[in-house]
Structures are given as structure tokens and as C-alpha cells.
Amino acid sequence: MPTKSTRNIALRLGAVAVGMFGFGFALVPLYDVMCKVLGISRETIVTQSQLDPDAAQADMSRTVTMQFLANKNDGMAWEFRPSQFEMDVNPGAMNNTTFYVRNPAHRAMIAQAVPSVSPPEAAPFLHKTECFCFRQQTLAGGEALDMPLQFVVDQALPKKIRTITLSYTLFDVTTMAAAPDQRVGFRN
Amino acid sequence: MGADHHGPAKGLTRWLFTTNHKDIGSMYLWFSFAMFLLGGSFALVIRSELFQPGLQLVRPEFFNQMTTMHGLVMVFGAIMPAWVGLANWMVPLMIGAPDMALPRMNNWSFWILPFAFTMLSLTFFMDGGAPNFGWTFYAPLSTTYAPPSVTYFIFAVHLMGMSSIMGSINIIATIMNMRAPGMTYMKMPMFVWTWFITAFLLIAVMPVLAGAVTMMLFDIHFGTSFFSAAGGGDPVLFQHVFWFFGHPEVYIMILPAFGVVSEVLPTFSRKPLFGYSSMVYATASIAFLSFVVWAHHMYTVGMPIAGELFFMYATMLIAVPTGVKVFNWISTMFRGSMTFETPMLFAIAFIILFTIGGLSGVMLSLAPLDFQYQDTYFVVAHFHYVLVQGALFSIYCGVYYWLPKWTGHMYDETLAKTHFWMTFIGVNTAFFPMHFVGLAGMPRRIPDYSLQFADFNMLSSIGAFITGFSQLIFVVVLLKCIKGGKSATDQVWDGAQGLEWTVPSPAPYHTFTIPPQVR
Structure with missing residues (x-):
């Protein structure tokens, strides 16, 4: 039998190991927290920015070029493109645009768009008040749609940033949404 | 404690049920040597394919399985168990303890390993083949695009993790509780100190690795989206979790x-x-710093500049305690009456070649330059210099050093020196040219390459084959030394100091049943 003190050491170290296993999982929320603290806006599909009323005063003396990109994840069959590739906006002013999607398949499919902003420093200053990326999109076979996007560029946007690129990647989540135990996009 | 408790049991059950640290240490070492030969044979498949440009021998899919399994088997099957084996054999002898603190758990932590690696190896025979996503198993390669055998890989990693954690708990408990009277912490031999710190690293990061593969398991089978952007997760998160384990792991x-x-x-x-x-203190500082540098493996994921700078400076800081060690080693040799037996040759080669690997590491730590080096053969050259000429050389160094104590016989010095020089020439021929092809832009993990890399690759392959077949010399040295040879004295080497040299050669089955008094 190990001595009492050996048993104590073993139990404590075992507890550390269990704790570190938990820490591995804690890294998942920590990752989001760290990104926020460090000012790296890691946009997730649920992000809906709170708009500061002061920022909503349009600054007509300054324009920022917004560029829109539409990407499809590997194997995604939908047509997906911005209806407008570029627009000049005034910080503080509300802007509207749309992205066009069409499902060419013969069956209904569900898609999820994931945004990304470049340069990353601009991300905290881009407020999306309405976005198709906030929820999954279901289209019947052959159906097409102009998906709305409404956003404001914050007045506090650093002066050196003149162009912001907003890129969306469209993922096919049909199997994931239908049967959660199915592997996404798994092809053998 | 019965009176019949003097020698080992007979037959197979001796090895299955043994709780003796020397038996378990030997099993760890034999196992790791077997895995070393297996992983080495995978390396030779890789180098055969890369002997010439174009696809000659294997399909690209199989090539990917080879690079993945080579890495996994060498890291988790060869190097790590070899160290645990040496710790099992030597730590109790060096601190004057009769055995490890938790002998039954010791047995268990060894016997998990053969099952883990059997499971991992069986994936070759499964539908879709063995894991093919690189030993770093980045998601989504290891989740969305993985072969079905990935589940077996995940469970194999779980088993290896449990084995390492139990082994580490045992080593820490042994060192804390079973030192001979008078052996204070600052009187412990350096090998004991470095293992003490290593064991803490293992307990801290192996569970994180287990967490990473568990998240993969959930993503693959239970519809979660830890690493899937479509569901709100992030593949970059995988790299953070993996390297939080991966850097302390090195x-x-x-x-x-x-x-x-x-x-x-x-x-x-x-x-x-x-x-x-x-x-x-240098060892402890390196261990501490290893927790705050992980993202230098991921400079190209799109980190903010502040992040790149932090991880760059923190990484370069590691060169300071490492430099302290290198200069201390050189100062140890300075004006000593040196002799060059095989362990010494491996030790000196270690200092020179590990330093080369360390310096290419400093080059890689520079974030702006890393954008060019990322995923090239320069990285392959770097980590083989630190893991082969570093870790493997020092394992051989330790094995030759303590072999006479284990077997009671001196090994064949001429043959051992031949083994050293052949290996030395082989590894440098194999890995040095990789620096050049890497800087010129040859990507790693690719079965074919452009023509301008042909000559250096042929040279690397020749070096790899010299290295591979030279290890057969070691098998001969080992078998000869077990069977016979000049009897070793208790002290073995005339400059040797420490408790392990006070017990007879070969070390009896039970040692230090009465604790020795240290000064």
C-alpha cells in the first residue's frame, strides 16, 4: 500500500490533471473572451452589434469604401454573390445592401453565412443592425432570394482605415440542421 | 514483504504483473525501441518516395498516412516512452529509493501503451486507411475530411495521455517522497530534476490534448461545432488548443x-x-516559458500585430535559459580531463547539433520571416535537429551510459563508436540539406516536388537510409552486451558520481531496501 502522503500527492496531481482537462474545454469560451479583450472582433453568427446612439450621427465629411465578397465553402452548390461589390459610405449613416442567393438543387437546402472583416482592426467599428448571417437560410429547390444586410460604420473608426472588406462564406448545413448526429460534409 | 521476495518471478507473468521499476523500465525501453524501428520504417518509405521527383512508389494518399504515422509513432511511441523508461530505471536508483512510489500504477501505465499503439496501427487496415492529416491533426482535416479511422486515433491518443499522466504522477510522488535521507532538492542529480519538471509539464498539458481530441470526437459524431465555422466554431481554435499542448510537449x-x-x-x-x-533554474524557466509561446506555430493564421510581437519576443526569450545551459555544458568540459567513450560522443554531438536546431528555431521565431518558412522543409530540418540529434542522441547517450549498470557487462566500444559515427553522418546528411530546400521554398508533407530540389532530396534520402540501417548496429551492440562481455565494475566509469554507481553491476532486482545516507 502506498503511504498516506504518497496517496495525497497522487490524488492532488490527479485532480490537477482533471482540472486541466476542464481547462482545455474552458479554452473555447476563453478564446472568445480573449478576442474581445484584445480588441480582435471574432465575428460569430450570433453577433448583433449594439449601436451607440452617438455613433448614429452621420459624418458627411468622410467616406469609407465598403467592399463585399461572397465565398462558398467547399462543395456548396448555391449561387451566392453581392448585388453590389463596392459602395462608399459615410460613417454614422445607415446603409442597406443585399446578397443574392439561389439554390440550383432540386431539394430544399439550409445554409449558414459566416462573416469576416478585413482589416481586423475595423471589425469592432462595423455594426450590422440586420444581417442574413444572424440566422440559417432555407431555400426550396430552384428558389432565389435577395438577402438583406443593414449596417452602420462607427464614427470612431480610425482615420487611417479607408477601405473595409466584408466577406461572407456560405456553408451547407443541411445535414447538420436535419440530423445533428450526422457528420457535416462527410464524404467517403 | 515475504521472505521469498528476492528475485523476479518466472515466465511471461513476470512481465505482465511486475511492479518492479527495473522490469517496467526495461519494458518501456524495449517498447520504445520497437516503435522507433516502426516509425523509422515509415520514414524510409517517405524518403524512398522523395528520392526522385515524380510519383514512383506510393500513392499520395498513402504518403500522407506515412507522414502522419511517422510523426505520431516517433513522438508518442518512441521518444516519450523511452524517457519514461529511463526515468523508471534511473530515478529510484539516483535518489536511493527501493522502487517507484506507486508500483501497481506503474505497471498499468506501461501496459496501456501496447494497446494504444496496436489500435493506432490497425487503422492501416481499415476502410479509408490510417490517419492522413499530419501528426498535428488540424481540424477540419481531422474532422470533416478525416478517414473513418480517426475515431480509433482519438481513443489511442486518450490511452497514451492516460499512460503519460499516470507515469508522471508516479515520478513526482517518487521524487517528492522517496529521496534518501540527506538528499535535499538541490542535491538531486540533474536527470532527476529535469524529469521532475517534465512530469509537471505532462500533467498540465496531456489533459488539454485529451480535451482537443474529445472535442474532435464530439464534432465528428455528436453534431457539435467546436471547430466548424458553419456551426459557429472556429478551426483556428483547434490550433490554439493543440499548440497549448504541443509547445510544452516539445x-x-x-x-x-x-x-x-x-x-x-x-x-x-x-x-x-x-x-x-x-x-x-534554467530548466524551470524553460518549462514556464513553454506555456506562453504556443502561437508561434501559427503566425500565419491572421493574428493581430500585438499578438505576433508578444509570441515572438516570448519565444526568443527561451533562447536565454537554453543558452545558459549550453554555456554551462561547455564550461563543464573546459579544462576537464576528457575521454571520449560512446556516451560522451553522443553528448558532445548533442550539444553541437542541438544548438544548430536551436538556432534555426530562433530564425523561425521571427514572425516576419516565419511567413516564408511556415510549412516548408526548413521547419522539418529544425525539428529533426532538435528531436533526432537532440532527443534521440541523448537517449542513446543515456542508454550507453547506463547499459553496463543494467546488464553488468561493458558494451563493445568499437562497435558502439561505429554506431555513433554512422548515425552522426547519416542524420546530418539526411537533415542538413533540408534547410536549403526549405529556404528555397519546398513545402513539407508533399509526395512530389519541383526539379530544382532533386539533388538535395536524393542526398537526404541517402542520409536517411544510412541512419536507418546504422540502427541495426545498435541491435548487435545491445544483444552482445546482454549476453556477455567484459564485466562492469560497480562504478563503471571512473569519473562517475552518484548513488546509481554505488549498487552492484548488474543492478540487483531490489536495490536500496535500506536507504543510503547522503552526506
Whole structure:
């Protein structure tokens, strides 16, 4: 039998190991927290920015070029493109645009768009008040749609940033949404 | 404690049920050597394919399985168990303990390993083949696009993790509780110190690896989206979790090497180790820093500049304690009456070649330059210099150093020196040209390459084959030494200091049943 003190050491170290296993999982929320603290806006599909009323005063003396990109994840069959590739906006002013999607398949499919902003420093200053990326999109076979996007560029946007690129990647989540135990996009 | 408790049991059950640290240490070492030959044969498949440009021998899919399995088997099957084996054999002997603190758990932590690696190897025969996503198993390659065998890989990693954690708990408990009277912490041999710190690293990061593969398991089978952007997850998160484990892991493989070299150099220089306490503090600093540098593996994921700078400076800081160690080793040899037996040759080669690997590491730590080096053969050259010429060389160094104590016979010095020189020539021929093709832009993990890399690749392949077949010389040395040879004295080497040299050669089945008194 190990001595009492050996048993104590073993139990404590075992507890550390269990704790570190938990820490591995804690890294998942920590990752989001760290990104926020460090000012790296890691946009997730649920992000809906709170708009500061002061920022909503349009600054007509300054324009920022917004560029829109539409990407499809590997194997995604939908047509997906911005209806407008570029627009000049005034910080503080509300802007509207749309992205066009069409499902060419013969069956209904569900898609999820994931945004990304470049340069990353601009991300905290881009407020999306309405976005198709906030929820999954279901289209019947052959159906097409102009998906709305409404956003404001914050007045506090650093002066050196003149162009912001907003890129969306469209993922096919049909199997994931239908049967959660199915592997996404798994092809053998 | 019965009176019949003098010798080992007979037959197979001796090995299955043994709780003796020497038996378990030997099993770990044999197992790791078998895995070393297996992983080495995968390396030779890779180098055969890369002997010439174009696809000659294997399909690209199989090539990917080879690079993945080579890495996994060498890291988790060869290097790590070899260190645990050396710790099992030597830590109790060096601190004057009769055995490990938790002998039954010791048995268990070894016997998990053969099952883990059997499971991992069986994936070759499954539908879709073995894991093919690289030993770093980045998601989504290892989740969305993985072969079905990935589940077996995940469970194999779980088993390896449990084995390492139990082994580490045992080593820490042994060192804390079973030191001979008078052996204070700052009197412990350096090998014991480095293993003590390594064991803490293992307990801290192996569970994180287990967490990473568990998240993969959930993503693959239970519809979660930890690493899937479509569901709100992030593949970059995988890299953070993996390298939070992965960077301390590389120190887990190299810190005990520092310990072995710090034992061997004083013996053959006939001088005490220079700067013992600075060695201890340097080891602890390296271990601490290893937790805050992980993202230097991911400079190209799109980190903000502040992040790149933090990880760059923190990484370069590691060169300071490492430099302390290298200069201490050189100072240990300075004006010593040196002799060059095989362990000493491996130790000196370690210092020179590991330093080359360390310096290419400093080059890689520079974030702006890393954008060019990322995923090229320069990285392959770097980590083979630190893991082969670093960790493997010092394992051989330790094995030759303590072999006479284990077997009771001196090994064949001529043959051992031949083994050393052939390996030395082989590994440098194999890995040095990789620096050049890497800087010129040859990507890693690719079965074919452009013509301008042909000559250097042919050279690397020749070096790899020299290295591979030279290890057969070691098999001969080992078998000869077990069967017979000149009897070893208790002290074995005339400059050797420490408790392990006070017991008879070969070390009896039970040692230090009465604790020795240290000064």
C-alpha cells in the first residue's frame, strides 16, 4: 500500500490533471473572451452589434469604401454573390445592401453565412443592425432570394482605415440542421 | 514483504504483473525501441518516395498516412516512452529509493501503451486507411475530411495521455517522497530534476490534448461545432488548443535530454557540473516559458500585430535559459580531463547539433520571416535537429551510459563508436540539406516536388537510409552486451558520481531496501 502522503500527492496531481482537462474545454469560451479583450472582433453568427446612439450621427465629411465578397465553402452548390461589390459610405449613416442567393438543387437546402472583416482592426467599428448571417437560410429547390444586410460604420473608426472588406462564406448545413448526429460534409 | 521476495518471478507473468521499476523500465525501453524501428520504417518509405521527383512508389494518399504515422509513432511511441523508461530505471536508483512510489500504477501505465499503439496501427487496415492529416491533426482535416479511422486515433491518443499522466504522477510522488535521507532538492542529480519538471509539464498539458481530441470526437459524431465555422466554431481554435499542448510537449521531449547530458558530461570530463543551480533554474524557466509561446506555430493564421510581437519576443526569450545551459555544458568540459567513450560522443554531438536546431528555431521565431518558412522543409530540418540529434542522441547517450549498470557487462566500444559515427553522418546528411530546400521554398508533407530540389532530396534520402540501417548496429551492440562481455565494475566509469554507481553491476532486482545516507 502506498503511504498516506504518497496517496495525497497522487490524488492532488490527479485532480490537477482533471482540472486541466476542464481547462482545455474552458479554452473555447476563453478564446472568445480573449478576442474581445484584445480588441480582435471574432465575428460569430450570433453577433448583433449594439449601436451607440452617438455613433448614429452621420459624418458627411468622410467616406469609407465598403467592399463585399461572397465565398462558398467547399462543395456548396448555391449561387451566392453581392448585388453590389463596392459602395462608399459615410460613417454614422445607415446603409442597406443585399446578397443574392439561389439554390440550383432540386431539394430544399439550409445554409449558414459566416462573416469576416478585413482589416481586423475595423471589425469592432462595423455594426450590422440586420444581417442574413444572424440566422440559417432555407431555400426550396430552384428558389432565389435577395438577402438583406443593414449596417452602420462607427464614427470612431480610425482615420487611417479607408477601405473595409466584408466577406461572407456560405456553408451547407443541411445535414447538420436535419440530423445533428450526422457528420457535416462527410464524404467517403 | 515475504521472505521469498528476492528475485523476479518466472515466465511471461513476470512481465505482465511486475511492479518492479527495473522490469517496467526495461519494458518501456524495449517498447520504445520497437516503435522507433516502426516509425523509422515509415520514414524510409517517405524518403524512398522523395528520392526522385515524380510519383514512383506510393500513392499520395498513402504518403500522407506515412507522414502522419511517422510523426505520431516517433513522438508518442518512441521518444516519450523511452524517457519514461529511463526515468523508471534511473530515478529510484539516483535518489536511493527501493522502487517507484506507486508500483501497481506503474505497471498499468506501461501496459496501456501496447494497446494504444496496436489500435493506432490497425487503422492501416481499415476502410479509408490510417490517419492522413499530419501528426498535428488540424481540424477540419481531422474532422470533416478525416478517414473513418480517426475515431480509433482519438481513443489511442486518450490511452497514451492516460499512460503519460499516470507515469508522471508516479515520478513526482517518487521524487517528492522517496529521496534518501540527506538528499535535499538541490542535491538531486540533474536527470532527476529535469524529469521532475517534465512530469509537471505532462500533467498540465496531456489533459488539454485529451480535451482537443474529445472535442474532435464530439464534432465528428455528436453534431457539435467546436471547430466548424458553419456551426459557429472556429478551426483556428483547434490550433490554439493543440499548440497549448504541443509547445510544452516539445520541451517534454527535450528537458530529460538536458538532464542526461548534464549527467554524462561531468563523468567524462572528470569535473563536477558547472553551474548546477543555474541549470535547475534554467530548466524551470524553460518549462514556464513553454506555456506562453504556443502561437508561434501559427503566425500565419491572421493574428493581430500585438499578438505576433508578444509570441515572438516570448519565444526568443527561451533562447536565454537554453543558452545558459549550453554555456554551462561547455564550461563543464573546459579544462576537464576528457575521454571520449560512446556516451560522451553522443553528448558532445548533442550539444553541437542541438544548438544548430536551436538556432534555426530562433530564425523561425521571427514572425516576419516565419511567413516564408511556415510549412516548408526548413521547419522539418529544425525539428529533426532538435528531436533526432537532440532527443534521440541523448537517449542513446543515456542508454550507453547506463547499459553496463543494467546488464553488468561493458558494451563493445568499437562497435558502439561505429554506431555513433554512422548515425552522426547519416542524420546530418539526411537533415542538413533540408534547410536549403526549405529556404528555397519546398513545402513539407508533399509526395512530389519541383526539379530544382532533386539533388538535395536524393542526398537526404541517402542520409536517411544510412541512419536507418546504422540502427541495426545498435541491435548487435545491445544483444552482445546482454549476453556477455567484459564485466562492469560497480562504478563503471571512473569519473562517475552518484548513488546509481554505488549498487552492484548488474543492478540487483531490489536495490536500496535500506536507504543510503547522503552526506
